[in-house]
Amino acid sequence: MTGDDDGRSTTTGPDGDRSAERAATIGRLAAELRTRLDADQVIDDRARLRTYECDGLAAYRVVPALVVLPHTAQECALVVRSCVAAGVPFVARGSGTGLSGGALPHPDGVLVVTSRLREIREVAPADERAVVEPGVINLAVSRAAHPHGYYYAPDPSSQQICSIGGNVAENSGGAHCLKYGFTTNHVLGLQVVTPDGELVRLGGAAPDSPGYDLVGAFVGSEGTLGIATEVTVRLVRLPESVRTLLAAFPTTDAAGAATSAIIAAGVVPAAVEMMDALAIEAAEAAVRCGYPAGAGAVLIVELDGPAVEVEAQFAEVVTLCRTHRAFEVRIAADEAQRALFWKGRKSAFAAVGRLSPDYIVQDGVIPRTALPEVLRRIGELAAERGIRVANVFHAGDGNLHPLVLFDETIDGQTDRAEELSGAILDLCVAYGGSITGEHGVGMDKATYLPRMFTDDDLDTMQLLRCAFDPRSLANPGKIFPTPRLCGEVPGRRKGPHPLQEAGLAEVF
Amino acid sequence: MSDVPGSVDLLATIEDAGLVRPAGPVDVVGGVPARFVAEPATTEQVATVLAAAARHGLTVVARGSGSKLDWGHPPTALDLIVDTRRLAGVVEHAAGDLIVVVRAGTPLAELRQLLAPAGQQLALDDPLPGATVGGVVSTNTSGPRRMGYGTVRDLLIGVTLVRADGVVAHAGGKVVKNVAGYDLGKLVTGAYGTLGLVTECAFRLHPVPAAQAYVRCRVPLAGAGGADLVGRLVATVRAAQLVPDALEVDAPVDGPIELVVLIGGTTAGVAGRAEAARRLLAGAAGPGPTGADLEVLVDAGSPPPWWSRYPWLPGDTGLKLTGVLSAVPDLLGAARTVADRHDVPIRVRGSAGTGVLYAGLPANAEPDRVAGVVEELRGAAGTAGGHAVVLTAPDRVRDRVDLWGPVEGLELMRRVKDRFDPEARLAPGRFVGGI
Numbered sequence: 043m044t045g046d047d048d049g050r051s052t053t054t055g056p057d058g059d060r061s062a063e064r065a066a067t068i069g070r071l072a073a074e075l076r077t078r079l080d081a082d083q084v085i086d087d088r089a090r091l092r093t094y095e096c097d098g099l100a101a102y103r104v105v106p107a108l109v110v111l112p113h114t115a116q117e118c119a120l121v122v123r124s125c126v127a128a129g130v131p132f133v134a135r136g137s138g139t140g141l142s143g144g145a146l147p148h149p150d151g152v153l154v155v156t157s158r159l160r161e162i163r164e165v166a167p168a169d170e171r172a173v174v175e176p177g178v179i180n181l182a183v184s185r186a187a188h189p190h191g192y193y194y195a196p197d198p199s200s201q202q203i204c205s206i207g208g209n210v211a212e213n214s215g216g217a218h219c220l221k222y223g224f225t226t227n228h229v230l231g232l233q234v235v236t237p238d239g240e241l242v243r244l245g246g247a248a249p250d251s252p253g254y255d256l257v258g259a260f261v262g263s264e265g266t267l268g269i270a271t272e273v274t275v276r277l278v279r280l281p282e283s284v285r286t287l288l289a290a291f292p293t294t295d296a297a298g299a300a301t302s303a304i305i306a307a308g309v310v311p312a313a314v315e316m317m318d319a320l321a322i323e324a325a326e327a328a329v330r331c332g333y334p335a336g337a338g339a340v341l342i343v344e345l346d347g348p349a350v351e352v353e354a355q356f357a358e359v360v361t362l363c364r365t366h367r368a369f370e371v372r373i374a375a376d377e378a379q380r381a382l383f384w385k386g387r388k389s390a391f392a393a394v395g396r397l398s399p400d401y402i403v404q405d406g407v408i409p410r411t412a413l414p415e416v417l418r419r420i421g422e423l424a425a426e427r428g429i430r431v432a433n434v435f436h437a438g439d440g441n442l443h444p445l446v447l448f449d450e451t452i453d454g455q456t457d458r459a460e461e462l463s464g465a466i467l468d469l470c471v472a473y474g475g476s477i478t479g480e481h482g483v484g485m486d487k488a489t490y491l492p493r494m495f496t497d498d499d500l501d502t503m504q505l506l507r508c509a510f511d512p513r514s515l516a517n518p519g520k521i522f523p524t525p526r527l528c529g530e531v532p533g534r535r536k537g538p539h540p541l542q543e544a545g546l547a548e549v550f
Numbered sequence: 551m552s553d554v555p556g557s558v559d560l561l562a563t564i565e566d567a568g569l570v571r572p573a574g575p576v577d578v579v580g581g582v583p584a585r586f587v588a589e590p591a592t593t594e595q596v597a598t599v600l601a602a603a604a605r606h607g608l609t610v611v612a613r614g615s616g617s618k619l620d621w622g623h624p625p626t627a628l629d630l631i632v633d634t635r636r637l638a639g640v641v642e643h644a645a646g647d648l649i650v651v652v653r654a655g656t657p658l659a660e661l662r663q664l665l666a667p668a669g670q671q672l673a674l675d676d677p678l679p680g681a682t683v684g685g686v687v688s689t690n691t692s693g694p695r696r697m698g699y700g701t702v703r704d705l706l707i708g709v710t711l712v713r714a715d716g717v718v719a720h721a722g723g724k725v726v727k728n729v730a731g732y733d734l735g736k737l738v739t740g741a742y743g744t745l746g747l748v749t750e751c752a753f754r755l756h757p758v759p760a761a762q763a764y765v766r767c768r769v770p771l772a773g774a775g776g777a778d779l780v781g782r783l784v785a786t787v788r789a790a791q792l793v794p795d796a797l798e799v800d801a802p803v804d805g806p807i808e809l810v811v812l813i814g815g816t817t818a819g820v821a822g823r824a825e826a827a828r829r830l831l832a833g834a835a836g837p838g839p840t841g842a843d844l845e846v847l848v849d850a851g852s853p854p855p856w857w858s859r860y861p862w863l864p865g866d867t868g869l870k871l872t873g874v875l876s877a878v879p880d881l882l883g884a885a886r887t888v889a890d891r892h893d894v895p896i897r898v899r900g901s902a903g904t905g906v907l908y909a910g911l912p913a914n915a916e917p918d919r920v921a922g923v924v925e926e927l928r929g930a931a932g933t934a935g936g937h938a939v940v941l942t943a944p945d946r947v948r949d950r951v952d953l954w955g956p957v958e959g960l961e962l963m964r965r966v967k968d969r970f971d972p973e974a975r976l977a978p979g980r981f982v983g984g985i
Contacts, residue, residue: 168785169874169935191789213729226733227704236962244959248872248905248936250690250701250740253957253982254966258703258736262729282791302646308669308757348791351819407725411646439727440647476728483730494730495720502711502719503732505969510962521731 064150068107071128071152075110078120085109094153097138097145098200102485106133106147111155115233115241115271118154122269123239125152131515134269136176136208139200141403142484144212144264144520151518154269156207162186163272170277171230171247176207176270180214183275192277195222198480199388210270213262215480217313217387218344220438222278224480226261231274234260237267237511247274259506264482265517267510281346284312285356286380289341289368290334294318294433297339298413300366301437304343305410307362309355314438315342318417320397321390321432321445328393331386334370341368341437342383390434391445397432398447400456402463406470407479410440416469420444423465427458431466441479442470468493483521491523504528569595570630577631579611580624580980581945584631591636593710593718593749600747601716603630609975610714612743614655614682618689620864620942622742623953626979634684637749640664642724648755649707649724654684654748670755673699675858684748690740693858694812697903698795699756702739708752709735711745714971724752737966743977744985745970759795759814763824764849764857767831769807774883776807781879783809784902786834788875792827797903800856801882803895809902810854824848861897862910867920867943871900871907871927873934878902884930885909891926892919905936913944921950928955954982 068086075084085091086108095103107130112118125132131151138145147153160177167190172183180201183194197216198204204214210232215224222228231245245257260267291297297316304311317325319338325331333340343359345352363371374380394401408416417433424431424446432445444466448459467477467490477483477490491500500522508528510516518525573584586608588599603610608629613619615635634655641651645668652661658676661683665671674686675693685691687709692701699705708722711734721734738745767783769776780799787797796812809831813823825848832846862868873881882898885907889896894915900907909927911920924940931938940953957963960983967974967985979985 166874166876168876170788171874213733215727215729219727223700223704224727224729226736227700242959242962244962246935246958247874248934250692250870250872250906250937251958252937252939252954253959254741254745254963255690255703255736255739256959256962256966258733258739259966262733279788279791279793305648306646308760310757348793348815348819348823350822351793351815354816354818407727409644409647409649409725411644436727440725441727474723475725476723476730478730479725479727480729487730491731494723498717499720499731502713502717503721503734506732506734506737506966509965509969 064107067128067130068150071124071130072108074124075121079110079112079117083111083113085111094135094138094147094155097135097140097143099141099143099484099486102143102146104147104149106153107150109153109155111158113158115159115235118156118159118269118271119235119239119241121152121154122235122237125515126237126239126513129513129515131518133517134207134211134265136205136211137179137203139204140208140212140482140484141405142478142482142486144482144484144517145208146485148518156269157205159207159271165190167192167277169247171274172277173272173274174206175272176205176210178206180204180206180209187277188280191280193280194228194275195278196225196228206273206275207270210261210273211263211265212480212482215441217315217436220314220436221310221312226258228276229257229261229273230276232257232260232270233272234268234270237513237516241271245274264484264521266507266521268516283349283352284344284346284380285352286342286344286374286383287356287360287363288333288372288383289343289363290337290370291339291341291366291368293338294417295414296367297341298417298437300341300363300368301413302411303362303366304359305438307358309345309359311343311359311438312346313342313344314436315387316340316433316435316437317387317390318433320430321394321434322386324393324397324432325386325390327396329385329389331382331389333386334372342387387434390432391443394432394445394447398430398449400448400450402446402459404442404444404446404463404466405478405481406442406444406467406475408440408442408470408473408475410437412473413437413440416442416473419469420466423462427462429455429459429462431462436479439479440475464490485520488519488521488523491521569599573631579613579619579628579631580622582624582628584611584628586630587633588630589633589636593712596632596637596712596747596749597716597718599632600712600714603975604715607973607975609978611977611980612684612688612747614685615657615680617678617681618685618691621689622980623948624979625977632747634682641750643668644724645670649726649752650755651708651724651750651752652683653750654682654687656683657681658683658686665755666758669758671758672705672753673756674702674705677858677860683751687739687748687751688741688743692906694796694798694901696906697797697901698814703736705754706735706739706751707754709738709748710750711738712747712749714746714973714976719746722752726754742981744967744981745976747976759820761817761820762812762814762850763820764853765811765813765824765827765831765846766849766854767809767844767846769809769844772806773886776801777879777883777886780807780809780882780902783831783834784878786830787811787827788903790826790830792823794827794903797901798857799882799898799900799902799907800854800861801886801898803897808854810857812853824850856899860908860910861899863913865913865944867911867913867915867947868941869909869924869927870939870941871909871931872936873905873931874936875905877934878905878907881907881930881934885927888923888926888930892922894919894923896923917946917950920947924951932956957982
C-alpha cells in the first residue's frame with residue numbers, strides 16, 4: 043500500500059521546474075473553466091481537494107490538481123475538451139465507492155465528478171427502459187421503477203450510494219447477478235464524452251444497434267474510454283415470488299457441495315451466498331443476525347420468478363441442502379426475516395473491522411467446482427503466514443471475497459497480508475479464474491493483469507484504448523500495468539497490390 | 551499443390567502444412583471469387599495463415615458453414631478465404647461450472663447434441679441451419695429465445711481471436727463473473743470478421759428446462775387492426791408473471807397473424823404457466839371487432855413450422871427491424887402498410903418480446919419497390935427508436951439501397967477498425983460505413 047507515498051511524492055518531486063509548469067497549466071485551466079462554469083463547480087482549494095483524494099479503496103490516496111463538477115453532459119464535454127487542449131489527464135468519479143482505486147485521482151490531472159448529473163430522464167415501463175444521468179444512485183432507478191412493477195437488476199452491495207455512471211465504468215455486479223447478469227447485460231445505450239471531448243451516442247433503447255458493440259466495449263472500461271453522461275438501462279419485471287433460505291453446514295466443503303448440487307439440478311437461483319465461520323463470527327458481533335450457532339459455513343439461497351416455479355424448485359433446494367449435511371435450514375417467512383438473513387451477509391465486509399484493526403477485501407473468481415480445493419489452499423497459505431482470512435463468496439458464480447485480516451502496528455503483518463492477498467489471486471488464475479469478478483482492476487490490480495493475460499492480449503486491448511484515447515488522457519495508469527504510447531495509426535497500403543507487384547499473384 | 555513452384559515463398563509455410571489450396575468455383579463471397587482457400591485446424595494454424603496473409607498483403611474473409619456469406623456487402627477485394635470448418639470441436643465442457651469452450655468452426659447444432667447428455671445448452675437459436683459458432687458470433691444472430699436468455703453478447707464469456715497481423719489474443723476467460731481487462735468478446739460480436747478471426751469461444755451454459763410449452767394464438771385481424779391487437783396481447787403477456795422464454799409473432803403475406811409464447815421450466819410450473827397464458831390471451835382481445843375470445847391452443851410438443859426461421863428464402867431480400875417494445879405493433883403495422891403501398895408482398899416475423907423483427911421480400915420483387923419499402927421502413931424503425939438493416943438482398947436490390955442505414959458512433963468505429971486492421975485487409979467493405 044504505497045499509494046499514499048506515491049501521491050505525495052509527485053507533488054514534491056525533485057523536478058521543481060516541471061512541477062511549477064504543471065501548476066501553471068492547471069491554474070490556466072481552472073481560470074478558463076471558471077469563465078464557463080459557476081465558481082462552485084471548479085475546486086482548487088487544497089483542503090477541499092483532499093476530500094477527493096481516494097475512492098472506496100482508501101489505501102491509495104492522491105490529491106487531484108483540480109476538481110470539476112459539471113451539471114450537464116455539455117459541461118462535461120467542455121471540461122474534457124479543455125483538458126485535451128491543455129494536455130492534462132482527467133479521471134471520472136461518480137460516488138467514489140469503487141474498491142479498486144479506479145477513480146483514484148491523477149496528481150497532475152482533473153477529477154471530473156459526475157454526481158451532479160443526477161436526473162432520471164425517463165422511466166418507460168412499456169418499453170422496459172429507463173434513461174438516467176450518470177450521477178443517479180443505483181437504488182434510485184429501482185425506486186423510480188417500482189410503482190410500475192419493474193426494477194433495475196444489478197445490485198452491488200453499495201447500491202444505496204453508488205452511481206450508475208460508476209456502475210457503467212466498473213461493470214458492477216451484485217449478489218443477484220448469478221441469474222440476472224451484470225451492468226453490461228442491462229445497459230443498451232450510452233451518451234459518452236469521448237477522450238477527444240466529443241459527445242457521442244452509442245447503442246440506444248432498441249436492441250442490436252448496427253455496427254460494433256461499442257456500448258459493450260465501454261461498459262467495464264473503468265473510465266479509460268471516456269465518461270458516460272447518459273445511460274439507457276433495461277428494467278426488469280419485479281418477480282411474482284421471492285423465497286429465501288438460510289442453511290447452516292458443518293464445513294465450507296459441505297456448503298460448497300450443496301451449491302454444486304443445486305446448480306447440477308438445473309436450478310438457476312437468483313443468488314447463492316456463502317460465509318465461513320470467521321465471517322459469521324464477525325457478522326454476529328456487528329449486527330447480531332442470529333445465524334445458527336456452531337456453523338462452519340452458511341448459505342443464503344434465494345429463488346425468484348413465477349410462484350409455481352419457485353415453489354417447485356425451492357422444495358428441491360431445501361432437500362439438497364439437507365442431503366448435503368445442512369444441520370439447520372431456515373426459511374424466511376416474511377420480508378423482515380429475509381432482510382435479517384441478508385443483513386449478516388451484507389454487513390460482513392464492515393463487520394470484520396470488529397475482528398481486526400485492518401483488513402483487505404479481496405475479489406477473485408474461480409470455477410465454482412474448484413471451491414473446496416481453493417478454500418483449502420487459501421487456508422494453508424494463511425496459516426503459513428500467520429494471517430487470518432474470513433471468507434465471503436458469491437458461491438453461485440465462484441466469486442470469492444476473502445477478507446485478509448491484519449494489524450498494521452505489528453511489524454511485518456501488512457507486508458505478509460498483502461503478499462497473501464496477491465497469492466490468493468495467483469490461486470484464482472491457476473484454477474482458471476479471474477483476478478477480479480466485480481471490483482475492477484483499477485489502480486489496485488494493474489500489476490496483476492499480466493498474470494491473467496499475455497503481452498499480446500494486453501497489446502490487443504490497447505488497440506481499443508488507443509482508438510478512443512490516442513493521447514492517453516482518460517484515467518491513465520489504470521487497468522494496464524505499463525503505460526504505452528499509442529502512436530499514429532499505420533498508414534493504409536497505397537498503390538498496386540504488393541502481391542501483384544511482386545508478380546506472385548499468378549502462382550496459382 | 552504440386553504445380554506450385556518451390557522457389558515461390560508465397561504462403562510457403564502454410565502450403566507445407568497443407569493449409570492452403572487454390573480457390574475453386576464455389577469459393578466465392580458475395581459474388582467475389584477468392585484466389586486461395588486456407589483450412590486451418592488450430593488457432594496456431596490460423597495465426598500462421600494470417601501472418602502469411604499479412605506479409606503478402608492479402609485480403610481475407612473468414613467462412614464457416616457459409617450460411618450467411620450473402621449477408622453484408624461483398625468484400626471490396628478477396629484474396630483468401632479462411633475456412634473454419636476444420637477448426638471444430640469442444641475444447642472443454644465443465645458441466646459443473648456450466649461453461650463450454652468451443653472452436654469457432656463447430657456447428658451450433660453439433661454443440662447442442664454434445665451438451666444435451668449433461669442436460670445443458672448454449673441457449674442460442676440458429677435461424678440458419680448449419681451455422682457455426684464463429685459465424686453466429688460474427689454476425690450476432692439470434693432467435694426466439696433471446697427474450698429469455700439474451701444474445702451472444704450475454705452468453706460469450708471469453709474469446710480467442712487472431713488479429714490481422716497474425717497475433718493471437720485472448721479476452722475474458724472461462725468464468726462467468728469476470729471484469730479483468732477490456733471485454734473484446736463484445737467488440738468482435740457482430741463485427742462481421744472485420745476486426746480479427748475468432749477461433750475459440752467460451753460460453754455460459756444454461757440447464758435445459760425439464761418442460762416446455764408453446765402457447766399459440768391466432769389473431770384474426772389483418773393490417774393495422776391486427777397489429778394493434780398483437781400489441782395489446784404482447785403488453786398483456788409482458789405485464790403478467792409468465793416469464794416467457796420467447797414471445798414471437800408471425801405475420802404471413804396473407805392470412806392471420808400468429809403470436810406464440812414459449813414457456814420453459816419445471817414440469818409442474820410449465821403446465822400452470824401455459825394454462826395461465828392460454829386464459830390470458832383468450833380473454834385479452836376485449837370488446838372490439840373480434841367480439842369473442844381468441845383461438846388459443848397449448849402445444850407441449852413442437853413449435854410452429856416457422857419457429858426460429860427467417861421469413862425469407864435464399865435470394866430474397868431480408869431485413870432486420872428493431873424498435874422499442876411499445877413500438878412493435880407500429881413496426882408490424884408499418885411493414886404491412888408500406889408493402890401494400892409499394893405493392894410488394896411482405897412477411898414479418900420475430901421477437902415481439904424484445905423488439906427485434908425480420909421482414910422478407912421476394913427475390914423477384916421490383917428493385918425500385920424494394921428500395922421504397924426499405925426507405926420507408928427505415929423511417930418507421932427510426933421513429934420506433936431502432937433501425938432497419940438489410941441483412942441480405944439480390945444484387946439488383948443492393949445496387950439501390952443502403953444496406954446498413956444510419957449508424958451511431960461510426961467515427962469511433964472507424965478508429966477501432968484502423969487500430970485493429972490498419973491495412974483494411976479483413977472482410978474489407980463488408981461492414982457499416984464501408985468498414
